[in-house]
Amino acid sequence: MSEKSQAGRKKSVAKKPLLQKENSVPESVLSARVRNSKPREISGESKRDKLEADILQHAVKMFAECGYEGTSIASIAEQVGVSKQNLLYYFASKQILYQRVLDDVLDAWLDRMNSLADETQEPVDLLRSYIQAKLRFSREQPWGSRVYAMEVIGGAKIYGEDIRKKVIPLLRKDIATFEKWIKQGKIAVVNPTHLLFAIWAMTQSYADFSTQMTLVLNRKKLSGKDFDEAEKLIVEMVLAAVSIKT
Amino acid sequence: MSEKSQAGRKKSVAKKPLLQKENSVPESVLSARVRNSKPREISGESKRDKLEADILQHAVKMFAECGYEGTSIASIAEQVGVSKQNLLYYFASKQILYQRVLDDVLDAWLDRMNSLADETQEPVDLLRSYIQAKLRFSREQPWGSRVYAMEVIGGAKIYGEDIRKKVIPLLRKDIATFEKWIKQGKIAVVNPTHLLFAIWAMTQSYADFSTQMTLVLNRKKLSGKDFDEAEKLIVEMVLAAVSIKT
DNA sequence: GTCTATACCCAGATAGAC
DNA sequence: GTCTATCTGGGTATAGAC
Numbered sequence: 325m326s327e328k329s330q331a332g333r334k335k336s337v338a339k340k341p342l343l344q345k346e347n348s349v350p351e352s353v354l355s356a357r358v359r360n361s362k363p364r365e366i367s368g369e370s371k372r373d374k375l376e377a378d379i380l381q382h383a384v385k386m387f388a389e390c391g392y393e394g395t396s397i398a399s400i401a402e403q404v405g406v407s408k409q410n411l412l413y414y415f416a417s418k419q420i421l422y423q424r425v426l427d428d429v430l431d432a433w434l435d436r437m438n439s440l441a442d443e444t445q446e447p448v449d450l451l452r453s454y455i456q457a458k459l460r461f462s463r464e465q466p467w468g469s470r471v472y473a474m475e476v477i478g479g480a481k482i483y484g485e486d487i488r489k490k491v492i493p494l495l496r497k498d499i500a501t502f503e504k505w506i507k508q509g510k511i512a513v514v515n516p517t518h519l520l521f522a523i524w525a526m527t528q529s530y531a532d533f534s535t536q537m538t539l540v541l542n543r544k545k546l547s548g549k550d551f552d553e554a555e556k557l558i559v560e561m562v563l564a565a566v567s568i569k570t
Numbered sequence: 571m572s573e574k575s576q577a578g579r580k581k582s583v584a585k586k587p588l589l590q591k592e593n594s595v596p597e598s599v600l601s602a603r604v605r606n607s608k609p610r611e612i613s614g615e616s617k618r619d620k621l622e623a624d625i626l627q628h629a630v631k632m633f634a635e636c637g638y639e640g641t642s643i644a645s646i647a648e649q650v651g652v653s654k655q656n657l658l659y660y661f662a663s664k665q666i667l668y669q670r671v672l673d674d675v676l677d678a679w680l681d682r683m684n685s686l687a688d689e690t691q692e693p694v695d696l697l698r699s700y701i702q703a704k705l706r707f708s709r710e711q712p713w714g715s716r717v718y719a720m721e722v723i724g725g726a727k728i729y730g731e732d733i734r735k736k737v738i739p740l741l742r743k744d745i746a747t748f749e750k751w752i753k754q755g756k757i758a759v760v761n762p763t764h765l766l767f768a769i770w771a772m773t774q775s776y777a778d779f780s781t782q783m784t785l786v787l788n789r790k791k792l793s794g795k796d797f798d799e800a801e802k803l804i805v806e807m808v809l810a811a812v813s814i815k816t
Numbered sequence: 817g818t819c820t821a822t823a824c825c826c827a828g829a830t831a832g833a834c
Numbered sequence: 835g836t837c838t839a840t841c842t843g844g845g846t847a848t849a850g851a852c
Contacts, residue, residue, distance in 0.1 A: 371817095372817095388723070388724070389724055389725055389727075390639065390724060391637040391638070391639060391640060391720070391724060392637070392640065393636065393637060393639040393640035394637065394638065394639035394640070394724075396844080396845060396846085397845085397846070397847095398844090398845075398846090406818090407818075407819075408846090408847095409818075409819075409820090409847090409848090410817075410818060410819085412846085412847070412848090413817065413818080414817095416847095417846080417847075418845095418846070418847090470723050470724075473719075473723055473778070473779075474637070474720055474723055474724070476778070476779055476781050476782050477634075477716050477719055477720055477723075477778045477779070477781070478634070478635055478636060478637060478640070478716075478720070479635055479781055480781055480782075481635075484781075487782065487785065488785055491782070492782075492785050492786055495782075495786050496786060499786070514803060514806075515799050515802070515803050517786065517787065518799055518800050518803040518804075519803060521772075521775060521776075521779075521783060521800070522772050522803060522804065522807060524775070524779075525771040525772045525774070525775035525779070526767075526768050526771045526772060528771070528775075529767060529770070529771035529774075529775075530767075532719070532722070532723045533719075533722055533723070533767075533770075533771070535722050535723070535725055535726055535730075536722050536726075536733065536737070536738075536741075537767060539733065539734055539738050540738055540741050540742060540745070540763065541763065553761050553764055554764050554767070556761070557760060557761050557764045557765060557768060557811065558764075558768065560760075560811060561768060561807045561808070561810065561811045562807070564807065564810035564811060565803065565806060565807045565810060617835090618835090642826080642827065642828085643827085643828070643829095644826090644827080644828090652836090653836075653837075654828085654829095655829090655830090655836075655837075655838090656835075656836060656837085658828085658829070658830090659835065659836080660835095662829095663828080663829075664827095664828065664829095
């Protein structure tokens, strides 16, 4: 009862007619922009789009650093340079902003992972590409990784349904691919589920636990060399696990 | 500036003369108990100890589920069955309670890991024991793991100094052990730092990401069998990485 | 779309009686 | 040690003028 009241106490979801999703799909309904009859520059983004992107960019960093409850919309607004009332004009509530942040994270993520569904590639190349892609994501979008990680660790109270719908099927598909390889004798007999968990854990940790890693390594941030060495070891371990000699 | 004010804005640390640490070291100053002249049962814990333990037990779960800012001391108090004012009598502030929770987590952790510093053991046995111990911790104290993980992911704003002092030296020592083995030719030439990161990531994830794992596996919680299979794969991968045939 | 003002609630923490 | 009462601040969100 008290746990319930901790999170998800918002009942109002979307009251204002705002776009909540349209980053990678420019052909989606352009309600607000269509209403705007004033001629605008064609190539550039509209002001609304630019501000939305700005807000999202700062929001993902702050949610990653302070968590959902630990981040106030006022502090995000301050970073962006707008009033918090104005921010609430673009994103009707904190929870909507948060969900949009996670939506964008997953979109970027799944985009990168989808390209690996190529059935024609051999296990060695596919595994290597997979690990590289996930490591690159940890490197280039660490904040997104961290927001996602914190949401999952806390039990995915807000975003759980989306994870179930968007992430889990993808993981299951990856596992099925491993199983197919095993059946075909292309890789050794290993537990495909736990192999995937291992790959995810190792790659993800270079975003989530980079604070601890930099302390161990005694440097300010992880370098390209660190990621290269990480990739080398992880690929080695995974290929060794599936008994593929390089 | 606004980020700073997000966390760690507490200036008052410990105003009341309360014990803040005495779980594993019973010979520490017994200020409150000594003042209490009434004869008490010798074997059992004092009421204060019992209540403190109760509070900590519930606190670690709630911090794990909702994060630091997301957890109110009122909700913890409610779970324990005391008033929040009373809780504040035992732990002078939320931050002190939080730090104590993390202290206890690390104590239990380091306890388990210290026993592995046995120099007489061979790499195979030591690595296997290490992985087993960390996996057992993930299984038996998932909340502690998660609180720690969230703290690290968020940049360790509150507990960073303790991590630097308590955890990092231990990790460095483990890395040094790996390096020694490599020099002695006992294991293959691998990057010892990233090998340790990999072991930590894989074992830790069975606490931190168990929500996602149970969704993939389609069950309510991870079973003993899951942990056995995880152990088997992780040990295999690590031993393969250091080129030890079993 | 942006502003001022404000409603409303809940949090952490303290004071002081018992 | 536990209670009632309260202070103080911050948070999300809304109303309404411009």
